[in-house]
Amino acid sequence: MVVFASRTWRNLTAKVVGVKSIPFDPLEKQRAAVLEHAVKAEALYKQLVRLSNLTDEIRSAQLEITRQSREVIAPPAKDEEASTLCSTADSGAGYAQAICLFADQLSRCEQSLQALRPQLQAAVGEAQKLVQRNADLQQKLKDRDRAYADLDHYNHKIEDLKADASKRSKKDVKGEERLARNVAKHRMAEVRFIQLDERVRVEMSQLLEGTEADFAKILSQYSRYLGVSAFAGMQGITTFTEQVPSMVRQQVERDEDPFPFHNQNSGLSSCQRLYMWVVGPLESLVWAYYTPIVRRPSHCAVSRSPSVLWAGGGGSVTESSLITRLAGCCCPSECSPLYVWEGISSADGFCLKFYC
Numbered sequence: 629m630v631v632f633a634s635r636t637w638r639n640l641t642a643k644v645v646g647v648k649s650i651p652f653d654p655l656e657k658q659r660a661a662v663l664e665h666a667v668k669a670e671a672l673y674k675q676l677v678r679l680s681n682l683t684d685e686i687r688s689a690q691l692e693i694t695r696q697s698r699e700v701i702a703p704p705a706k707d708e709e710a711s712t713l714c715s716t717a718d719s720g721a722g723y724a725q726a727i728c729l730f731a732d733q734l735s736r737c738e739q740s741l742q743a744l745r746p747q748l749q750a751a752v753g754e755a756q757k758l759v760q761r762n763a764d765l766q767q768k769l770k771d772r773d774r775a776y777a778d779l780d781h782y783n784h785k786i787e788d789l790k791a792d793a794s795k796r797s798k799k800d801v802k803g804e805e806r807l808a809r810n811v812a813k814h815r816m817a818e819v820r821f822i823q824l825d826e827r828v829r830v831e832m833s834q835l836l837e838g839t840e841a842d843f844a845k846i847l848s849q850y851s852r853y854l855g856v857s858a859f860a861g862m863q864g865i866t867t868f869t870e871q872v873p874s875m876v877r878q879q880v881e882r883d884e885d886p887f888p889f890h891n892q893n894s895g896l897s898s899c900q901r902l903y904m905w906v907v908g909p910l911e912s913l914v915w916a917y918y919t920p921i922v923r924r925p926s927h928c929a930v931s932r933s934p935s936v937l938w939a940g941g942g943g944s945v946t947e948s949s950l951i952t953r954l955a956g957c958c959c960p961s962e963c964s965p966l967y968v969w970e971g972i973s974s975a976d977g978f979c980l981k982f983y984c
Contacts (some may be wrong), residue, residue, distance in 0.1 A: 647773045658832050659769060663841060666762035672846065673755035680748055697731040722879025726872050733867040740860035744853060751849035758842050765835060768828050775821040782814035789830060829938040 653659070701724055789807045793800060795803075 647678050648777065649768050650775055650776045655829065655832065656980070659838065662762070662765060662769075662832055665835060666759075666766065666845075669755065669758045669762055670825045672843070673752070674753050674758045675906065676748075676846075676850065680745075680752055683745065685750060687738055687741045690734055690741070694738065696978050697734070700727055722875050722882065729867060729875065730872045733864045733872075737864055738860070740857070740863075744857050747849070747853040747856060751846055751853060754846040754849055758846065761835060765831050767827070768824065768831065772821065772824040772828050773812055773822050775817065779814070779821045781811055782817050785810050786814055834913040855976045906927040 684707060786807065791801070793807065794804050796803065
């Protein structure tokens, strides 16, 4: 009597040992290509998930930096006060203004990241669908292998039952019934295998032929995320690269230089500094009644100390004409800043005398 393993035993063995692949499978090359496709899809999905997690970490860090920056201006219990200070601080509070501007812009960046998260999640979702398609197809390939194993089992069983019946001299009713049952099971196994084989072939073909399209759809979602993210980031470029550093630098210069006005104009000539320091502020008062006549009377001599500037009577003096006059009676370049000045009025005009 021929003895065969039951279906339950075969299924248990398949779970422990695994389902054997079909020997000389005509789909062997396609199966290898599907495995490679699955590896690439899984790798892309993992990187997008990692990027999503990193984006969440960056957002969390920016929230914390924003909070800490504002706590420099006001204690945690006075957040409203800090916000008010940021909006009302005068221009002289350079460091505080820089911190407020930085914190406000960083807060806007954090809000942009939060708004962009659904777009990134769309790319993650597309990649996850592709990974699931591969997983489903791999499961169907295993079902196909199992169906082939069942079909092969009944092929051998029918052959053995027929061989056993041919050896009997008498008609065996039970043997014939058993053979008939296994023939029916063989037919069912064959139908199941054919159905799975056809389904797997179609899905494998669709997956492999649509590789570029599937990956392009994922990358298009990610590309849209990058584009919107880059546009949002541009809104803070000027603030982060120019405004905040400039505010801090200017305040540092004010802190380090006790004579900031002199330092800002250190590149000017002595005559130009004379105009900016002394003559300029007094121009409307001293020169309001005199015309811009560039002439000097004989008693106004240009010497090392004092130096003299002359103007005739009536009218006003422009900056360019004044500098022209100064260029004609300028102190030597090594002169120190002006200390004493005096105006001498005469019948011929007005003489401004200054000492270097």
